[in-house]
Amino acid sequence: MITSPANPSGRRAIINGRIVSPQQGLDTRGGVLMEGGWILAAGPSVTRDSVGNGAAVTDAKGCLVLPGLIDMRVFTGEPGSEYRENLASASEAAAAGGVTTMIVMPNTQPVIDDAAIVDYVMRRARDTASVRVAPMAAITKGLAGELLAETGLLKAAGAVAITDPTKSIANANLLRRALTYARDFDMLVVAHVEEPTLCGGVMNSGEAASRLGLSGIPAMGEVMALERDLRLVEMTGARYHAAQISCAESVAVMARAKARGLPVTCGVSINHLVLNENDVGAYRTFFKLSPPLRGEDDRRALVAGVADGTIDVIVSSHDPQSPDTKRLPFGEAAFGAIGLETMLSSALGLFSSNVIGLGRLVEAMSQVPARLLGLEGGRLQAGAPADMVIVDPTRSWKVEETTLKSRSKNSPFEHRTLEGRALETIVAGRTVFAYA
Numbered sequence: 001m002i003t004s005p006a007n008p009s010g011r012r013a014i015i016n017g018r019i020v021s022p023q024q025g026l027d028t029r030g031g032v033l034m035e036g037g038w039i040l041a042a043g044p045s046v047t048r049d050s051v052g053n054g055a056a057v058t059d060a061k062g063c064l065v066l067p068g069l070i071d072m073r074v075f076t077g078e079p080g081s082e083y084r085e086n087l088a089s090a091s092e093a094a095a096a097g098g099v100t101t102m103i104v105m106p107n108t109q110p111v112i113d114d115a116a117i118v119d120y121v122m123r124r125a126r127d128t129a130s131v132r133v134a135p136m137a138a139i140t141k142g143l144a145g146e147l148l149a150e151t152g153l154l155k156a157a158g159a160v161a162i163t164d165p166t167k168s169i170a171n172a173n174l175l176r177r178a179l180t181y182a183r184d185f186d187m188l189v190v191a192h193v194e195e196p197t198l199c200g201g202v203m204n205s206g207e208a209a210s211r212l213g214l215s216g217i218p219a220m221g222e223v224m225a226l227e228r229d230l231r232l233v234e235m236t237g238a239r240y241h242a243a244q245i246s247c248a249e250s251v252a253v254m255a256r257a258k259a260r261g262l263p264v265t266c267g268v269s270i271n272h273l274v275l276n277e278n279d280v281g282a283y284r285t286f287f288k289l290s291p292p293l294r295g296e297d298d299r300r301a302l303v304a305g306v307a308d309g310t311i312d313v314i315v316s317s318h319d320p321q322s323p324d325t326k327r328l329p330f331g332e333a334a335f336g337a338i339g340l341e342t343m344l345s346s347a348l349g350l351f352s353s354n355v356i357g358l359g360r361l362v363e364a365m366s367q368v369p370a371r372l373l374g375l376e377g378g379r380l381q382a383g384a385p386a387d388m389v390i391v392d393p394t395r396s397w398k399v400e401e402t403t404l405k406s407r408s409k410n411s412p413f414e415h416r417t418l419e420g421r422a423l424e425t426i427v428a429g430r431t432v433f434a435y436a
């Protein structure tokens with residue numbers, strides 16, 4: 001179950017673009033024909049002549065036409081902290097970044113650990129959001145890591161997965177039970193992988209942290225938590241997804257688990273693919289992330305992991321924070337950065353650098369999230385929802401606080417010029433963003 005914007009458009013065709021939809025084997029010049037919020041046809045057969053006179057036609061020459069992005073890790077402040085971000089502002093940021101579906105995290109006030117809160121979030125999204133919205137629900141009541149939430153009721157209410165999004169569940173037996181229940185309800189368990197007693201620092205452990213006099217977070221704390229979780233998956237057979245990995249050893253651990261046939265997947269934030277610990281520079285708190293930015297060797301290993309499919313999903317890890325919690329000494333500042341508006345452009349930088357293929361990027365940001373969460377999107381195909389983004393891969397734009405749609409402005413790409421821009425984002429056949 002997922003919320004959908006109302007009032008889908010009439011018949012419309014996008015022609016003459018580069019259509020990229022890996023699930024359909026499409027990477028070709030062609031078009032997409034849509035009506036009533038659904039795709040009627042996609043591919044080289046959709047041309048100006050084939051669509052007839054009854055359709056509005058957009059010529060996408062020189063542009064990419066991609067399935068709308070599905071962002072599996074979006075933090076908002078609604079309910080409870082709307083001053084940081086609400087569903088409406090987050091959806092505006094998502095649309096500007098080519099994201100047509102955002103999966104929101106449960107660490108709200110109150111926590112999304114009850115069917116009534118799931119229903120509330122979905123109703124609010126229907127009323128206020130311009131893109132599709134679905135919540136993940138909490139694994140444990142109040143995210144306290146002590147009592148399990150009602151997985152079956154949460155799924156019935158519309159939650160697409162369960163997660164305690166910012167900390168590992170320390171009690172291994174409790175996580176084993178959560179995995180067992182999730183298996184019985186065919187619910188994806190999404191885990192934050194950090195061993196809490198090792199990960200109390202503020203940036204990656206190493207030379208850079210020592211030079212800055214900051215406490216370190218060792219990569220081994222992530223690896224240990226991941227290894228433990230995978231053993232529990234082996235015991236239970238549940239579907240498991242590591243929300244974000246950040247180091248080379250975690251990539252190797254995931255590769256070995258997949259080789260053993262375990263039902264496991266993992267994600268990485270776009271920030272960890274294009275930034276490293278040196279970007280922290282002179283205590284720049286917009287680069288204080290959880291997990292932390294690692295060394296350049298780790299970054300390269302993550303990029304290779306996406307390229308070869310070991311890492312399944314790319315997320316924005318959009319985490320808006322107010323100036324009161326970010327413009328502080330580095331050790332005291334909150335973790336997190338916004339990313340809905342910059343994920344696509346940053347990913348296109350990896351494509352233009354010839355390190356990750358365009359089809360693989362589309363898989364990681366659209367097709368695979370749809371498959372993992374049981375959503376209808378992620379494809380340009382007859383019968384699929386008309387969710388897509390038209391992208392100019394050569395359009396440069398500068399990330400400035402004054403133009404960002406998010407209520408919070410804590411972007412690590414502030415003042416940077418990025419290449420590649422969403423020109424139009426379409427949800428259920430309706431334009432929800434057009435680049436002026």
